[in-house]
Amino acid sequence: MSERPDPAATQLPAEGQPRVIDENTDLSTLTDQEIMKLMEGMDHQEDQMNKPLISTPVPLSVIRQEYEKGSTQILKKLDWLAENGWDQVWRARGDGDCFYRSFTLAYLVRVLHSNDSQLEANLAYENIQRALPAMEHCGFDKDLYEEFLDPLLALIRSFAEEGESTSTEYGIVQSLQDPERSNCIVxxxxxxxxxxxxxxxxxFSPFLLSPTTFLPLSTDDFCRSEVEPCGKEADHAQIMALAEALNVGIRIAYLDRSDLGSEADSVINWVEFGKDTSEQGRPLTLLYRPGHYDVVTKDVLPQV
Incomplete structure (x- = not known):
């Protein structure tokens, strides 16, 4: 006797309410619209996987072109960024790890463009070393996390050694385009x-919520489900934790449809994390579009 589909999986939602389609859904019950939506999602995922993990910078105007027929609020925010010198964007693959990849790129570029790269590299190295006892305290395998950290530490050490190919913007991008190295750093x-x-x-406990149910999660559950697995997007809690752990400021320009402010400096909503996000503190600067992070900088495009 053939098995009948689970009624819960085939039950159609109330009118106007999209149903959740998962591994339990009977595919024979899908409408044409639902099939098209699934196919579009698969095409988008395949397109993302074909993109480099980190790209060389493109002019901000390239991002603007993507919104020319869209929201006027977003266009005005992009124009404000351009008028204030934010002229290039370094794109990260939209695979759920884009925040960590963007953080790494911005972190290394910050070292590269400091007045004393060797000193800055040593400080970055020391900050990472200070984070190790907490990892051991949490029961993470020392041999394992040291192995994952080694590619990042090697890149940081390269700034103190003359002649290293990674000591340029292009060299950094090339290094982070290597899947094994980049994924280890993530x-x-x-x-x-x-x-x-x-x-x-x-x-952190007041801010540890499930991104799907918005219900509170225990610290252990949150870290196991939303922080440690690759492909899980970062939110404010993760960003604040990494900024504090590595003693670095982060400023994120939110490119959304929120209303424009009346003040000149409030056109863009900059969200700040870490101890020193002033210009003198040279924070990492990221660009956030819903569900995705890239790096935005004022640096001159590298001559490749």
């Missing part, structure tokens, strides 16, 4: 983030 940063949240649970 895992390492996720473990640093997780260990900071776990060891500061009193600070």
């Amino acid at each position: 895992v390492a940063l996720r473990l640093i983030t997780s260990s900071y949240i776990r060891t500061h649970s009193d600070l």
Whole structure:
């Protein structure tokens, strides 16, 4: 006797309410519109996987072209960024790890363009070393997290060594386009983030919510489900934890449809994380579009 589909999986939603389609859904019950939506999602995912993990910078005007027929608020925000010198965007692949990849690129470019790259590299190296005891305290395998950290530490050390090919913007991008190296760094940063949240649970517990149900999660559940697995997008809690763990300021320009402010400096909503986000503190600067992070800078485009 053939099995009947689970009624719960085939039941259509109330009128006007899209139903959730998952592995339990009987495919024979899909409408033409639902099939088209699934196919579009698969095409988008395949397109993302064909993009480089990190791209060389493009002019901000390229991003603007994507919105020319869209929201006027977003166009005005992009124009404000351009008028204030934010002239290039370094794109990260939209695979759920874009924040950590963008953080890595901005972190290394910050070292590269400091007045004393060797000193800045040493400070970055020390900040990472100070994060290690928390990882060990949380029970992460030392051999494992040191192995994941090694590619990032090697890149940082390269700034103190003359003649290293990574000591240019293009060299950094090339290094981060290598999947094995880039993915190791993503895992390492996720473990640093997780260990900071776990060891500061009193600070973070009010903000640890499920992104799907918006219900509170325990520190352990949040870190296991939303921080440590690759492909999980970062939100404010993860960003704040990584900024604090590595003692670096982060400023994120939110490119959304929110109303424009009346003041000249409030056209863009800059969200700040970390101890020093002033211009003198040279924070990492990212561009956020719903569900995605890239790096935005004022630097001159590299001559490749």
